Amino acid sequence: MTTLTLPAAGWRVPAWVVRLLAGATVLAVVAWHVGTGPALASVRGLDARSMGAAAAIAVLTTACCAWRWTLVARAVGLDLRWRTALAAYYRSQFLNLTLPGGVVGDLHRGLHHGRAAGDVGRALRAVLLERTAGQAVQLAVTVAAVALLPSPVRPPAPVSAALIVLVALVLGTAVVLARRRPPAGPARWARIVRAVSSALRDAVLARPIWPAVALASVVVVAGHVLTFVIAARVVGSTAPTTQLVPLGLFVLLAMGVPATIAGWGPREGAAAWAFAAAGLTAAQGLGTAVAYGVLILVASLPGGAVALVGWMRDPHG
Template sequence: MLAGVGILGFLFWRLGAGPFLDGLRLIDAGALAAALGIGVLTTVCCAWRWSLVAGGLGVRLPLGSAVAHCYRAVFLNATLPGGVLGDVDRAVRHGRDAGDIARGIRAVVWERIAGQVVLVVIALGLLFAFPSPVRAYLPVATVVVATVGIGVFVLLRTLPRDGAARWTRPLRTAVADVRDGVLARRTWLGVLLASTVVVLGHLATFLVAARTAGATAPLSQLVPLTLLALLAMAVPANVGGFGPREGVAAWAFGAAGLTAAQGVATAMVYGVLVLVASLPGAVVLLVRRRRRGPASS
């Protein structure tokens, strides 16, 4: 969180308040409606992915319940420091409801990891296809990602199946979780489709934010820049969703020949659009608190 505060403070010092406010003044009803519509699609797909993974791990999770939990999580992620507290909340709540907190937590962890893996793969593909400030480093990044993936695969394949060593137990559990919850025949295609739609939905929201903030560059230039900012959001060092995203957007837009101020304005608009798209989660919070009221009194 301190890193996020530091990034925002640095940007404010270098660029002033203008980029933080200019984009916000341009937000209109069309952008808000687009964000809400895309948010419905991405939230339902996240819930579907979570339901598939949880079912593979033997923890029942109806899609309707998953959607409500995901909306609540998105709202908490967008308003609380770190950007992951909403996911922690839904993992623990679902685990308690299912009577197995550990398995509930693992279901959320694996569905989030699956989403991040798909994000990285799509990002590498698009960054190779379009010019960007990081294009020269992509071969090295691809080799590193591939090496890590192969290393993990080899480690898991050579893991003793019946070893009693303490360090092998978590690894065997992880292998079983990935096999049953992510890569099983009945789940892997759904997980892949849902994750792809989520990534494309977030990217579309970022492009709406860029246009709303006044960016007139062609999509071939904006797509890689917004992807870099999207990747930065995986860093859990933000303040209510803001921080690394704005820093990377400022650098990427500036390095691509646009302006750092344009990057900050785009990232700020994106943050507001995501917050608006998460507002159904606030309704879920209020409804559940009202239901608890009579029971607790």
């Protein structure tokens, strides 16, 4: 386990504790500056229609995530049926949204699938590749949207063009390097490079696979952004959708910062700042982030049922 050593006292603090403290600090600072009123008001503003819409969107995005996972898993040589993947992905999302760290659900589905398939290492690798592919697509979509749509986080035109070119170069370089023959030799670094390159080449960048993985990832990102727009409307935002989309993508990207309390923390801080910069008030940003967090939690409740049934069948699984 990664630890942080404090030389003066000789203490060793687990990294997960540091991340939780960082997330809690962000929440405390936002609450101190904005107050808790907007967060409470946003929760009270949620109704059956908004929660039903979020749940319906989650069905589509979770189905796409499960499809993406089956594609990658089969590419690395593991059998995974879509129905099984769908239930496991719902459970994974619920665990990620309710347990500290935000990755417990992904680790659990990788371990569970690996035990069922008889190869835990390969199953965990499939989960890592699947999530990495999704994050890469989200990053590319975010950079393009922030550069092209009106947003307070939009840089000047030359910088926007440079960002798009940079992302294209990075992704292109990764594709070229992964498809090249990995370096030979017994060195540990060479073995790692061979393993990663082979996994990327065979599981993500193979010609029959990568278009489907990219398509599924784009649909997932679009679904998350649509849910964010719904949350913004719940708190009374009348900003154009073209303005909310880049704000939503920016906030969703902040959720990937490894300093959250089950997703809470950086998301609220980023939303408060971005909305204030856009002239929409920090209170509206905080309310939107909180409403979004509640919406996706409600939408993940089927995963809680899957987790409960699984625990009842196998308390030690």
